[in-house]
Amino acid sequence: MSTQARVLPDTSSLAVDDAKEQLRRVLREHRATHHRHPEHGHNDTCERLTTHILQAIAGMDTVAAYVSVGNEPCTRLLLQQLEDSGTRVLLPVLGPHLTRSWGYFRRVTDLAERSPGRPPEPSGEVLPAAAIADAEAVIVPALAVDRSGRRLGQGGGWYDRVLPLRRAGVPVCAVVHDDELVAGPLPAQAHDAPVDVVITPDEWFLLEGSAFACAPAPTDRD
Numbered sequence: 001m002s003t004q005a006r007v008l009p010d011t012s013s014l015a016v017d018d019a020k021e022q023l024r025r026v027l028r029e030h031r032a033t034h035h036r037h038p039e040h041g042h043n044d045t046c047e048r049l050t051t052h053i054l055q056a057i058a059g060m061d062t063v064a065a066y067v068s069v070g071n072e073p074c075t076r077l078l079l080q081q082l083e084d085s086g087t088r089v090l091l092p093v094l095g096p097h098l099t100r101s102w103g104y105f106r107r108v109t110d111l112a113e114r115s116p117g118r119p120p121e122p123s124g125e126v127l128p129a130a131a132i133a134d135a136e137a138v139i140v141p142a143l144a145v146d147r148s149g150r151r152l153g154q155g156g157g158w159y160d161r162v163l164p165l166r167r168a169g170v171p172v173c174a175v176v177h178d179d180e181l182v183a184g185p186l187p188a189q190a191h192d193a194p195v196d197v198v199i200t201p202d203e204w205f206l207l208e209g210s211a212f213a214c215a216p217a218p219t220d221r222d
């Protein structure tokens with residue numbers, strides 16, 4: 001199956017910050033009208049996306065992920081399945097002024113909005129930003145990603161600041177709706193970490209040249 005990628009406005013004449021803001025506006029509007037999650041349960045799109053994420057992180061014991069909200073691609077079915085398989089999952093916990101901390105996922109029913117306007121968070125010990133070093137892969141939200149691995153986030157710089165703390169060679173896996181995988185090029189700045197893996201309900205793939213893609217394939221003895 002293949003969904004038409006969104007054609008984004010040409011922002012090449014704008015300063016990078018302005019270009020990002022304009023694209024975020026267009027992408028958020030599109031998301032709000034085209035990507036609804038069922039009120040109860042999950043649909044085929046959630047299931048296909050979950051299957052692809054699980055394939056990308058196969059064999060890993062600890063990953064960092066996030067709890068999807070609103071019109072974001074669904075990660076809640078994934079969390080349910082990771083709970084069942086006993087995979088350890090770090091989830092973002094926002095401190096004062098949206099500072100970057102983590103908490104270990106316990107179970108789906110433990111997740112709760114701990115402050116208004118913030119994504120649901122786990123209860124339990126709050127770990128420092130550097131806890132991302134425990135993760136073997138980091139699953140990140142994005143508004144769009146291009147086929148060269150440039151990622152446009154929500155604009156808070158949350159991931160830009162925390163991703164440099166991951167261990168060397170740990171893949172960043174961006175999750176987007178099918179039509180948010182765009183031809184690009186998306187605007188990018190020096191602080192924007194390129195992603196190693198792109199995951200949508202339709203497909204998932206490694207970006208050529210990523211340290212992850214170059215890592216030796218696991219053998220039966222590993």
Ligand SMILES: Nc1nc2c(c(=O)[nH]1)N(C=O)[C@@H](CNc1ccc(C(=O)N[C@@H](CCC(=O)O)C(=O)O)cc1)CN2
Nearest residue numbers: 066067068069092115116117118119141154156158159
């Ligand atoms: N599901 C999900 N979780 C995520 C992200 C995301 O994009 N999606 N993030 C991606 O970066 C980080 C959180 N980023 C955030 C950035 C701003 C606000 C925010 O402004 N919220 C309130 C104010 C809350 C407060 O100040 O206490 C608001 O909307 O008014 C929340 C989360 C980590 N977790």
Ligand SMILES: Nc1ncnc2c1ncn2[C@@H]1O[C@H](COP(=O)(O)OP(=O)(O)OP(=O)(O)O)[C@@H](O)[C@H]1O
Nearest residue numbers: 020151152153154155156157158159160161191192
């Ligand atoms: N390492 C950093 N240190 C300080 N400021 C940063 C850093 N990385 C990003 N920023 C700032 O954060 C703001 C948002 O950055 P940007 O537009 O790249 O967000 P984004 O990548 O879309 O968001 P996110 O990282 O939350 O997904 C910008 O003002 C940027 O200058």
